[in-house]
Amino acid sequence: MLCLLLSACNNTEAPQKLALPTPTVVISQPLVQNIVEWDEYTGRLQAVEAVDIRARVSGYLKQIGFKDGGKVKKGDLLFVVDPRPYLAQLHQGKAELDRAQSRLELAQNDVLRAERLLKEQAISEEEYDTRSKNSSQASAAVEAAKATLEMAQLNVDFTQIRAPIHGRISRKLITEGNLVNADATVLATIVSDNPIHVYVDADERSVLKYRRLGLEGKRQSARDVQIPVEMALMDEQAYPHKGYIDYVDPQVNPATGTVRARGVFENPDDLLSPGLFARVRIPGSGQYQAVLINDRAIGMDQGQQFVMVVTPDNRAEYRAINTGRLHDGLRIVTSGLTGQEWVITTGLQFVRPGFAVVATRAPMQAAPAKVAGAAQ
Template sequence: MPGLVTAYRLPPVTLRHVHFPFDPRPSLSPRSLFPCRGAALLTCLLSLLLAGCDQAKQAQTPGAPATTAATPKPPASAPTAPTAPPPVPVKTTLPQTRQVLDWDEYTGRAEAMESVEIRARVSGYLEQVGFVDGAKIKKGDLLFVIDQRGYLTELKHAEAELQRTRSKLELAENDLKRAERLRQSKAISDEEYDSRSKGLAESTATLHSAETAVEMARLNLDFTQVRSPIDGRIGRELITVGNLVNADQTLLTTIVSTDPMYVYVDADERSILKYRRLTAGGLRGQNGKANIVAQLGLIDETGYPHTGYIDYVDPRMDAATGTLRVRAVFPNPKELLSPGLFARIRIHGGSPHPALLIPGRALVTDQDQNYVWVAKADGSLDYRKIKVGKLFGSFRTVEQGLNKNDAVVVDGIAKLRPGAKVKPEPITVPFDG
């Protein structure tokens, strides 16, 4: 019986599915022990076989069908050769040959042609302000009024003094006439006659003094009304009504002219010599036309849309900077230029000459060097180093490294790499310089 106990502790097996050719319930006599031991051994072998099959199934990937060792493996596929990438579509243009003018570019500062600080010529308390801050005014417009009462009184006093002086002069003239008649009859001495003659001269001088005093009083009265001396745009009022204004001291406001405007630049010695050779006959020709043209562009503008001319070159050089001051005149009808405003300015510095130009967007900058992509007839690319010159609108002049038959890539540059093939599409870029 110990054998049977040991056999039934192996991995569980359902015995009802196993057919035994003998009665599973034999008697326990010594003779019947041998058949039972054989059954136990058979049961052990079947249990081990079933356990091994279960472990083999558990070792397989869940959900994957079991494969036998006899299943043949598919043959490995042969490696395929890599395919070449398709050509990159790009747009190209040919360099343009045009007659251009050389320009020297500077940064200039605008200044008004006329600038006035408004101060009163008489003292007094401010009574009235006759303008709006920042308004455009004309010459003669009333700006300020100073208390006039004291100056009116002075004028009346001067006029009264003038009237009294005239009466004295009339009396002196009559005395002299009587003295002349008496002198003819020897009724007065020569000394008396000379005294009356001097009295007439003194009265005449007093009259002139009184007339001057009246004129001065009238001027002071007029000066209580402060008027604009120029056309232009006025600043803000720097003193308000009720404050004391001191003659020739208190700053009331400022006025600047707006059209035209000056623009000053500092040019180097080489450029100044070039300008002087161009203007050997003066800054203006015989027909009155400017010999040196200047163009100007503001910070928010593209190119140089404003045209003016050079009207002055400083005769002395600044020893500290090695530059000379040059002045240009620009019309300013829309008042875009204001005193103190910075602007880009370029000055004509030569005669027209042919030049090769390409759009600026075709340039590739690499470590301070300029390059362009040139598309060849077979679809290959040439990364060409070039030397560029001045800017004309959105175009750059090419001084070296390119010829007029090279197809320069202008669009699709970001997708290009050395060795790439391209599919060029020729286009024409309009010149805007």
């Protein structure tokens, strides 16, 4: 029995090693393009103009002429303060002017008579001087009455409170019948809506980078020219809104270590509103030729970024690289690639250096854009 078992064991064939299948991968050539790097910031939209509506005369509010939250045009009638007391002052001013003009005419006639009498030596020079000065005083009284009448007319005009700018108005902050104090009571607020500003804060390192690029002639300075700026709202992909930088603070804020810049954007469809959060990007470099690849092609080996390149004999080759930021969904490769290689973009995890691969060529594709995120 033992012999039979030994014989059976000797006849059993040794297990054979299983050959690993050749991995199938997708390879693409990097894109080589002239690009400009964009620096991303966050900011808030702000109205170009904002006005608190106040009355310039005191009185009781008689009429309101707008819809809460509606659009108004410059010159639209918004509020009316009861004008009757000011109309009475206007009528009184007109009467005072008529009386002053009558006194002036009388004084001027007295001067003419005094001139004839003085020639005939019928009156003294002292009497002539008195009548002449009375005429001058009457003339001054006419000018004072005109000024009083003009002020009365202004007060009547000020009872009609009109929109000083185009824009969108808030709700009314006081209702009809309430007392309005001149230059004190806020009746409503108007903010302009087109164009609109966005304010962003750039850190010192970025500001110094921009200035050094400007000194080297590689980038225009926003302090000297209007450089382009692009903006996206919280729910938007990419940067669909195009504008320009029109102002940069002349000094660094010592409390925050930042410099504030202002962008201008057109808002014809009223999509943008003051106070909205925005993602903003501005040119962060001059134009240069860059090598771009998809992030899927990049691996990490003990802190070193690398890609796998397929050689002409279809073998994988390890290539250490250094990368920069994202540009239109592709990663900028600063060193390690020339742009002529075929880089593995799909199947990287199945490949080892020196191993054979079955490669399928495809164009380099950008990664899908994210709705929101910090600067890369």
